[in-house]
Amino acid sequence: MEPDEIAGLVRAAAGGDSAAWTAIVEHFSGLVWAITRGYRLSPPDAADVFQTTWLRLAEHLDRIASPERLGAWLATTTRRESLRIARSSGRTVPTLDTTLVDLGHVDDHSPEQAVLDAELAMLDAERARQLWRSFRELSARCQQLLRVLMASPPPSYAEVGAALGMPVGSIGPSRARCLDRLRQMLAGNVSAQLLCTHRHQKKRLESTRA
Amino acid sequence: MPDETDHAELEEELRRVVAQIDSVPPALLEAAIGAFAWRTIDADLAELVFDSLVDHDRASLVRGTGHGRMLSFRASTLTIDVEVTSQGNSRMLVGQLVPPQSATVDIRQGDRVITIEADELGRFSAGPLQAGPTSLRCRVSGDIVRPSVATDWVAI
Numbered sequence: 001m002e003p004d005e006i007a008g009l010v011r012a013a014a015g016g017d018s019a020a021w022t023a024i025v026e027h028f029s030g031l032v033w034a035i036t037r038g039y040r041l042s043p044p045d046a047a048d049v050f051q052t053t054w055l056r057l058a059e060h061l062d063r064i065a066s067p068e069r070l071g072a073w074l075a076t077t078t079r080r081e082s083l084r085i086a087r088s089s090g091r092t093v094p095t096l097d098t099t100l101v102d103l104g105h106v107d108d109h110s111p112e113q114a115v116l117d118a119e120l121a122m123l124d125a126e127r128a129r130q131l132w133r134s135f136r137e138l139s140a141r142c143q144q145l146l147r148v149l150m151a152s153p154p155p156s157y158a159e160v161g162a163a164l165g166m167p168v169g170s171i172g173p174s175r176a177r178c179l180d181r182l183r184q185m186l187a188g189n190v191s192a193q194l195l196c197t198h199r200h201q202k203k204r205l206e207s208t209r210a
Numbered sequence: 211m212p213d214e215t216d217h218a219e220l221e222e223e224l225r226r227v228v229a230q231i232d233s234v235p236p237a238l239l240e241a242a243i244g245a246f247a248w249r250t251i252d253a254d255l256a257e258l259v260f261d262s263l264v265d266h267d268r269a270s271l272v273r274g275t276g277h278g279r280m281l282s283f284r285a286s287t288l289t290i291d292v293e294v295t296s297q298g299n300s301r302m303l304v305g306q307l308v309p310p311q312s313a314t315v316d317i318r319q320g321d322r323v324i325t326i327e328a329d330e331l332g333r334f335s336a337g338p339l340q341a342g343p344t345s346l347r348c349r350v351s352g353d354i355v356r357p358s359v360a361t362d363w364v365a366i
């Protein structure tokens with residue numbers, strides 16, 4: 001969406017046009033959601049931040065200084081509310097600069113895995129699963145950056161910078177580095193699995209011989 | 211070395227996976243669209259100017275019992291100070307209007323509103339409330355000229 005178009009929607013919504021509001025929500029909800037997910041909030045916390053951000057916007061519609069940069073306003077608001085709620089829940093907050101926290105992993109019996117299994121059935125499921133697993137093994141800062149970049153529709157670098165509190169100039173190099181790392185992880189996971197399959201086959205062969 | 215084409219391809223692939231398994235939950239999208247109905251077009255906005263959770267440096271200067279979360283909202287004519295204490299998922303509010311005055315306070319949460327009265331010294335309290343996005347709207351008693359004051363939404 002063009003900046004002029006966004007500014008037009010903000011002005012229309014501020015004037016009471018609910019269709020304009022819906023268009024704004026539909027366009028930017030992917031970005032707002034991606035940011036809450038990037039901060040690794042629990043589902044209820046992510047839901048609270050998501051809703052708080054939209055309620056906040058509804059009250060600020062006629063007070064936003066640069067309506068054409070609404071995406072950056074939303075990204076900044078979501079980041080601040082994510083940090084706030086992470087503090088109130090008393091958890092460690094992964095920040096882009098310092099995080100080395102353990103991110104956990106996809107538990108094979110978790111609801112997340114169940115959703116994964118069902119949803120990915122139509123895709124090249126194994127490849128997608130490998131990719132998601134590799135993504136989850138990245139450092140927190142890479143996961144956060146890539147998750148925001150993966151928002152649908154893709155955000156501008158100004159929005160990404162606002163979402164993560166990082167200079168726009170460092171986004172491109174960080175993205176390249178994180179994608180390199182993801183590629184390495186993916187290659188490692190795929191070859192580890194092949195090795196495992198290979199061992200399994202070898203074992204079977206040996207037991208057949210014996 | 212992988213070049214930009216490789217990066218873009220991997221990124222596209224990841225984008226498809228993310229879209230499949232981690233898109234915005236439909237119920238949240240509905241709620242966000244519904245947020246428009248909560249606009250207070252006839253009220254002054256009291257912006258969140260202090261939150262003891264994040265404003266560390268000033269935290270020691272703020273009065274309070276020391277165990278709650280202190281929030282301060284400021285509009286041109288009124289400041290609303292609130293202390294929030296938590297027990298599990300329930301919240302208790304103790305508030306103070308500055309300058310002190312009696313008022314009707316609507317506590318807005320999700321799809322419900324709880325209305326309480328602030329006494330002539332501007333004090334009010336409420337709870338237990340549910341955790342989640344919350345906004346207070348104050349109407350000064352007997353004053354039909356001045357607009358009401360609504361605070362920024364904040365998740366408590």
